[in-house]
Amino acid sequence: MTSFVVARELSRWYGQVVGLTDLSVTLEAGMVGLLGPNGAGKSTLLRLVSGEIRPSRGRIEVLGREPFANRAHLQELGFCPQQDALYGDLSGREFVTLLLRLHGFPRAEARSRAGAALERVDLSEAADRPTRGYSRGMRQRVRLAQAIAHSPRLLVADEPLAGLDPLARRRIGDLLRELARDGTFVLVSSHVLHEVEELTRDVLLLHRGRLLAQGSVPEIRALLDQHPRRIEIRAREPRRLARELLDLPGTRSVQFAPDGEGLSVETTDIEAFHSTLPAAVSSARAGVRSLRSLDSGLDAVFDYLVK
Amino acid sequence: MAFLRATALIFSVHLRRVCWSRRVLGCLGLSAIAPLVALLVALATDRVPAGPIAVHLGWLLLLQIVVPLVALLAGSAVIAEEVEDRTITFLFTRPIPRQAVLLGRWLATLVVVLGLIAVSVALLVEAAEISEAPGPRVARDVSRPLLQSALLGGAVYSALFAVAGVFFRHPMIAGIAYAFAIEGFLANLPGGTQTLAVQYHLRCWIADTGGPLWRAVEGFSLTRFESGEHALLTLGLVLASTLALGCWRIARREFVLSA
Numbered sequence: 001m002t003s004f005v006v007a008r009e010l011s012r013w014y015g016q017v018v019g020l021t022d023l024s025v026t027l028e029a030g031m032v033g034l035l036g037p038n039g040a041g042k043s044t045l046l047r048l049v050s051g052e053i054r055p056s057r058g059r060i061e062v063l064g065r066e067p068f069a070n071r072a073h074l075q076e077l078g079f080c081p082q083q084d085a086l087y088g089d090l091s092g093r094e095f096v097t098l099l100l101r102l103h104g105f106p107r108a109e110a111r112s113r114a115g116a117a118l119e120r121v122d123l124s125e126a127a128d129r130p131t132r133g134y135s136r137g138m139r140q141r142v143r144l145a146q147a148i149a150h151s152p153r154l155l156v157a158d159e160p161l162a163g164l165d166p167l168a169r170r171r172i173g174d175l176l177r178e179l180a181r182d183g184t185f186v187l188v189s190s191h192v193l194h195e196v197e198e199l200t201r202d203v204l205l206l207h208r209g210r211l212l213a214q215g216s217v218p219e220i221r222a223l224l225d226q227h228p229r230r231i232e233i234r235a236r237e238p239r240r241l242a243r244e245l246l247d248l249p250g251t252r253s254v255q256f257a258p259d260g261e262g263l264s265v266e267t268t269d270i271e272a273f274h275s276t277l278p279a280a281v282s283s284a285r286a287g288v289r290s291l292r293s294l295d296s297g298l299d300a301v302f303d304y305l306v307k
Numbered sequence: 308m309a310f311l312r313a314t315a316l317i318f319s320v321h322l323r324r325v326c327w328s329r330r331v332l333g334c335l336g337l338s339a340i341a342p343l344v345a346l347l348v349a350l351a352t353d354r355v356p357a358g359p360i361a362v363h364l365g366w367l368l369l370l371q372i373v374v375p376l377v378a379l380l381a382g383s384a385v386i387a388e389e390v391e392d393r394t395i396t397f398l399f400t401r402p403i404p405r406q407a408v409l410l411g412r413w414l415a416t417l418v419v420v421l422g423l424i425a426v427s428v429a430l431l432v433e434a435a436e437i438s439e440a441p442g443p444r445v446a447r448d449v450s451r452p453l454l455q456s457a458l459l460g461g462a463v464y465s466a467l468f469a470v471a472g473v474f475f476r477h478p479m480i481a482g483i484a485y486a487f488a489i490e491g492f493l494a495n496l497p498g499g500t501q502t503l504a505v506q507y508h509l510r511c512w513i514a515d516t517g518g519p520l521w522r523a524v525e526g527f528s529l530t531r532f533e534s535g536e537h538a539l540l541t542l543g544l545v546l547a548s549t550l551a552l553g554c555w556r557i558a559r560r561e562f563v564l565s566a
Binding site for chain 2: 014047048052053054069071072074075076077079081083085087088090098099101102103104145276
């Protein structure tokens with residue numbers, strides 16, 4: 001499998017502020033999601049990948065090249081930055097066409113590619129209006145259009161779904177998946193974990209500039225077996241059920257819901273919990289109405305990892 | 308993409324944008340100062356003839372204050388505006404030499420700066436000519452060296468302030484400090500240190516190519532001027548080395564932008 005980013009002991013700091021520290025990671029074909037809260041180092045990593053900034057220490061190679069101000073690298077890069085900035089006096093079409101012309105496309109081809117890219121992000125109708133009149137979501141889509149218009153080999157998108165309405169979010173999600181399927185290396189970041197979970201299985205978790213975990217969601221789950229899981233149970237008789245649950249192997253705690261009609265159980269042995277739960281419910285005659293895992297999403301994975 | 312093609316493309320786009328920018332309105336206002344003052348003087352007194360009005364206001368107001376200020380306002384935006392607006396990312400993630408961004412934008416700014424300065428000089432001369440006081444008029448040996456010197460100053464100062472934007476986060480502050488504290492001090496200090504100021508070389512050009520009317524300007528006789536050719540060569544070297552330094556720096560500098 002082709003590696004598109006290889007980082008070794010990569011660190012970047014801004015004066016006294018640590019942006020990224022000691023990151024060693026290899027990203028391979030397809031789409032990789034970069035996750036973490038604000039200040040985790042996602043944008044720093046993306047700027048290092050896009051060649052906007054240099055590492056303070058360590059090394060990064062993108063598609064086999066050192067990226068900083070490297071024109072061969074920039075030829076293959078599409079970068080959708082996070083900052084909400086555009087040339088407000090230019091229309092969406094003029095903006096994308098200008099950047100395509102800087103990419104070396106002749107005027108006619110640049111215009112036709114710009115039109116196609118704006119159509120892919122659903123912005124054809126507003127393409128000839130100055131971008132200063134665009135909504136936040138429209139501006140985000142123009143930024144994405146300029147990043148994909150030249151058919152880059154690597155697309156780096158910093159929070160590409162931020163500011164989009166649900167329909168546009170779905171459309172852009174489909175577009176990113178389509179690009180990855182067609183062979184574009186895609187690196188996307190988000191601090192909203194379910195966004196990335198919907199886009200890709202391959203994730204990189206960052207926190208305070210450090211790599212917490214890398215892999216698919218199930219792989220990351222496997223790393224977490226030693227961590228307790230939480231299950232919420234809605235029942236008619238939660239107190240009777242709680243007594244039974246406390247006797248199960250692996251149960252660490254039971255907490256009642258404020259409304260008195262449910263409880264959440266924390267267990268360190270999820271397999272044993274699931275296999276013995278039916279017997280416990282039957283024995284307690286608790287009248288279970290529903291049962292759901294409180295940590296099936298990436299939010300819970302992230303919470304565990306940072307604790 | 309070839310360097311010249313990228314420079315030309317950035318030049319053409321920036322020229323269109325800069326013409327409609329708010330900074331140009333500011334520059335327009337500054338450029339109007341000298342002609343307005345000349346008009347007021349010409350109308351208010353019947354004792355100062357047109358020639359002395361043009362040389363005094365040209366030397367003391369236009370060259371020393373208006374030209375550096377117009378160049379500062381326009382030149383400091385060449386790179387700093389892209390950084391402040393956080394749009395520089397779009398240019399720096401294109402496969403073009405970064406130097407093309409500096410040169411293309413500076414050239415577009417230069418066209419506007421020189422245009423405004425030329426109009427300012429022309430209006431200053433016209434306004435001075437309104438004076439009906441008996442005495443010397445504004446001859447070509449007054450207007451031509453003033454125009455040449457002002458245009459030279461516009462070019463050199465705008466390059467200096469554009470390159471300041473490559474080095475400093477707030478080039479306007481650095482530029483004001485340079486133009487009025489350092490330059491103003493050096494240019495008016497007797498002795499050899501004057502040669503370190505752009506102003507001095509602009510004055511040398513006027514002293515060499517201008518007519519006798521310029522000798523009436525305060526402080527003129529206290530200064531030893533170099534030849535016009537030497538001044539031109541020095542200003543050319545300052546301009547070229549400033550741009551070369553800016554190109555060298557912009558190719559290496561990181562512009563860290565906040566979201």
